[in-house]
Amino acid sequence: MHSNLASAAVVPRPLAGRPVLSPGMKRALARFGWAVVSVGLFTGLWELLWAIGWADPKLLPPPHVFLGNIPDQARFFNTATRWQIGVNPADGPSPYEAVLITIGATAMRVFVGLLIAAVLSIATGVLIRYFGLFEKLVLPTITLLSPVSPIAWLPVAIFIFGIGNAPAIFMVVVALFFHMVLSTISQIDNVSRAFINVARTMGATKRQIYARVIIPAILPQLLIVLRLNLFGAWMVVLVAESTGVGFGLGQVIMMARNTFNPSLVFFTIALIGLLGFLSDWLLRLVQRRVLYWVPETAGVLRGL
């Protein structure tokens, strides 16, 4: 059977035996390759500046220094779990585990916050357009609060929730909520009249029109808004963590600053960059799954 397959494969394909990549895989690989080249260029420049003595390794340690000794850096991660009452510091998580726990904690706050913000703001926006009274009661306050910087909410988060996960998640929700409610409303107002009229001529009720026309029609734009706010969410969580909201990457950075440890700062920055990149990719994946009907415009733009 094996020889059978082999002989069958030899004739039509010049690349027989080698796995053939789908065009999509090839494109993804190419994009990844360019990302590696881009980052490589940046780090190469940095290393060069260090090699000729322009970058002081005490202030701007080059990547081979701050990435060179990961266990050494990892000591500083997830100190909270190791300091918990009743836990012997020696029994705590290993340095690598500590890094993973810290990253996991921060990422969890970002994504839980995003999820809560998305559900809450879409629901609020839809209710505002659905019920006139609700709009009159709620919209002015939301419009008033939307320009307030999320950083201004930080003390409020700590007053209400103390320390732990809750205030960091609260910060993400607050940072996104007002903006996304207003965006939801404007998306609803921009839904094509023809779509709504089609549903009306077929006898759809107001509820059916909202559930089956308006919400699917506004989803693509809202997911884009969510993606645009993803980096904002990361930023807000880092700020929340750095003011002593428990443990996490933000807290590590703050500690690195206070103990003057540039290597640790850059190590954490590298982690945050990587995570931000990965989470954007993840959200794009979700977007493609949920919004299967939205054509990809990137191809058109690249052709310009």
Added chain:
Amino acid sequence: MGSETYADWSSQDAVVCRGVGKTWAEGTARAHEALRGIDLDIAPGEFVVLLGPSGCGKSTLLYLIAGLERQTEGRIWAFRDPVEGPSPDRSLIFQETSLFPWLTVWQNVSFGLSIRGAPEAERRAVAREALARVGLAEAMEKRPDELSGGMRQRVAVARALAMRPKVLLMDEPFAALDVQTRAKMQDFLLDVWRDSGASVLFVTHHIDEAVALADRVVVFTARPGRIKSIIPVNLPRPRDPFSPEGEALRRLLTAELQGEVDRAFAEQEALAG
């Protein structure tokens, strides 16, 4: 057809319009009269074509008959009942593409049934039948953006047919198509119309289209739209557009329309300047 009294709304006509007018944004500074004094009767199974310059209120009249907008003057009846809102009996095919991009072709076609809570098997069956009638049976599982413009309009026609409407309101459905495709679509529409027995009110500003399709052509004046003339067409179908009768009709309609197009153009230029 029909006297000028209001009493004859009890006639069997599919659509009766009496003194219908529409002023958009009435009572505001932006008030804008689109239609004035429209008297129009459409018999069951009749094919009526509305012809008029751009902006004269053709779409507006379809919206009023569909029940999507309220007239500001006059009254409209459909099969004895006053038109008070949209009804599945009166399907409107819109000027712009209006297929839901998040649904497949068959889900689009059976959208009206799903609104009524019909089970999937029934919805599929109805969609398959309606799509077969427009020659798109194999496109069931496709998404609208995988179709060409002409196919999309045919799906829109299938969606309207799936509701088994008694009145089919069509707003320049083939305007974006090339001449040959449009001719094909017209033939196909005539077949569908004959099978369904519905009345059709068809808006266009192509004179050839009116010549090919109409039992009667209603020519509108420039805005505010009024009925300038109603021209019966008693030519057997399929029609040869180059026959002497076809030529004569085309010349007549061109003459009827020409002055109105000039007026509409002058007005729009004045507004823009």
